[in-house]
Amino acid sequence: MHEFIDLFGFFDWQQAYEYVAKLNDEDTGANWRLPSIKELQANNELACEEPALNPFVFPNVPMGQVWSGTPHNKFEDSSYNYEYRNSIIFYSARTVKHFVHAVKSCAANTK
Known part of the structure; x- marks a missing residue:
């Protein structure tokens, strides 16, 4: 299970990593990271289109490409x-x- 944060706005790959590092500095004990390409693809919802995401799980997702850590x-x-x-x-x-x-x-x- 994962928790997501949407970072609206555009980042190049290095800026994305720097922002994730900043999230970790601000959130003691956090292990924020860029998701793998397989994790991003796993979010695909076949019943949805444009975007192909469940809007209840991922509301307000921008229509564009998202960086992976891969x-x-x-x-x-x-x-x-x-x-x-x-x-x-x-x-x-x-x-x-x-x-x-x-x-x-x-x-x-586990309860």
């Missing part, structure tokens, strides 16, 4: 990003600006 395996200066509108995986140079969803793992309620 680097491209061939191009060292690129990382993967996900486009919620049509559920497509892309990759971009890390200097390009995209939206960011910061995530952190939450302990499952």
Whole structure:
């Protein structure tokens, strides 16, 4: 289970990492991070379109690409990003600006 923060506005990849580090500095014990491309893709809701997300779980999500923490395996200066509108995986140079969803793992309620 994960908790999400939507960071509206555009960030390049380095700025996204710096912002996540700032979240961790402000939230003692937090483990905020950029989600993997697989985590972003797993949020896809087949019953929804434009965006392909459940609006009750992810309200007000901007229609654009979102950075992942997954680097491209061939191009060292690129990382993967996900486009919620049509559920497509892309990759971009890390200097390009995209939206960011910061995530952190939450302990499952075992009661």
